[in-house]
Amino acid sequence: MKVSTKIDQNAQTPNIVIFAKQKTAKIVYLEHEIQSVINHSSLFVKNQEDYQQIELPNIDRFYTEEHAIYCQVNGQHYKTQKRIYELADFLPESLFIQISQSEIINRHFIQCFRLSKTGAYEVILRDGQTTFASRRYMRRIKKEKLL
Template sequence: MQVEVNIDETYTRPKAVILTAALTDEVRQAVEFLSHADAPPITGYQGEIVRLLAPAELIRIYASAGKVLAATERGEYTLRLRLYEAEARLDPHLFVRISNSELIHLKKVQSFDLGLTGTIRVKLSDGTVTYVSRRYVSKLKKQLGL
């Protein structure tokens, strides 16, 4: 990949422009990296253990009993963020809100069951089954192109 940097004092924040003939995996990775370069990491807590959680390892983030939890393949972590703050730090093309209290990682979805009237049943990679609330069904269908 050819890289060019132009210094222009009129820009207060850096701006990246990618010129390409096709949208390749390399270009997608560059866009994803640049889009989240200034996003603070998501920190998860398990008792006294603190881990920086990569977006790729997150399965879902949900609110339960007044806490916000992040489910990963390694277990669940408590977040010291509100759900909307976690949502703002994540890629909106990969993470979607399915209810007032839950976000899911679309790449961690095993299946969507559209057979239920007015809602969608979601099975995630860790075996968790959750449901899209009626309020978010049309938004999810639009995002998935259904």
């Protein structure tokens, strides 16, 4: 796939055009990803063989499992094409918080933080699950007063 940019002094607004022989699943996915980046309000995730658009506020968390990135929405788990570092740059900080190198959580999905007896930071989620935050990210969270 070739990506290029053409400058037109007469253009009123930027336009993105995809030239292809036929409309494939990859082209549809690319269209949706471009639109979600522009809107910054939704993300396309994979459910079985289909791609599904999910609004960002509906996503509970993103996590890494067996070298793949998943998102959780109301107890359902979907595979995403983006890496954690891409999601960290893409997702609005007002809605999501990164707690480790392998997990980003919707702020509204966090019930509380708790320091365990071993000194690890537990993150208790609204659905009763417990996950752990790394010390490095907790230091950043406290320093920036994100909680």
